[in-house]
Amino acid sequence: MSKNWDAELAKIDKQLASISDEQLLATSQGAGGPGAGAQGAAGGVTRATQTRALPAGGAAPAPAATVSAGRSWVAWLKVIVAVGAAAGLMFWPWPARCGTPLIGFTAATGGVALLGIWSAVGTWRHRLGLAHVASLLVTVWGIGLGAREVLPRVGYAVPTEARAATWSCEGASLTSPTTDSTQPTTPL
Template identity: 40%
Template sequence: MTDRDWDAELKKIDAEMAKQASRPAPAPSRAPAAPSAPSGGGASAGVAGGMPGFGAPAAPATSSFGVYARLTLAVAIGVGIIFWPYANRCGLGLAGYLGAVSAVVVSGAWSAVWTFRHRAGRAHVLSLLLVLWGLILASLDVLPRIGYAKPTVEHPAAWACE
């Protein structure tokens, strides 16, 4: 065994932690953080790797307004596509409709990225459902035209109008 006095060592650590806790937090800087070197998984990787007050800056606080604004826009596009006012059986009308459906998918994905980044679980699920909704709408028009699904009166097999 070693001749170390562990009680004294732990008292020093406690005193240092008390000093750290009593110091005010430094103001976050607006300068971009320098990239850190990849750690080899050593014992010091956990200390400086993200604990506030130990070398790594804390993540900036953000509001959820932007997240829910994006989600609201995506939901509005997803609901609005149900009320598509133009003919979309063939030709340019079909191209415009498929473009709008792709906007549903892109807006759902855009919202899903932001809801995932901001840890908004229910909003993320709704965003993923919007992506699925857009893919379903696209498949209803594309699959009969490529020969995978059975054509109907609303969804004929032809891309162009005759």
């Protein structure tokens, strides 16, 4: 029972070529989804069969792409929230060198990364290219700022004065290097 697939595919191609693009598009939308037009041409589904499958009102259901296209403003709103949160990290009000402020800042960077992923999913679904790139940049920004704080404390990066090797404030000097009281001051 081996079939000659080349002959079968040639027959399907011939049937598809005999139908105009407008008819094929109308058939696929009327049947409820893409690919149904090809199935109708090749699989024996007729127009009468398709009209029986319609709802009682007689109107064809709207394709999913048209329903979600009107809500792209929601995806843009998600991007604006994510970008606002990422920009807010630049104005973090507390010094995040150690202790609770450091843990709060690190959690905020993780939150920004999650907001970026959340908005990236929405922009991907709505096929919004520029908004998707912005979402991915927010994600990278959140991960980068979090890594800048975490990596020296887990021993992967070189600790500096601003980013010590410990999470706690014990033994860490809380004064800035320019206002350190142990350095002698010279009169002007």
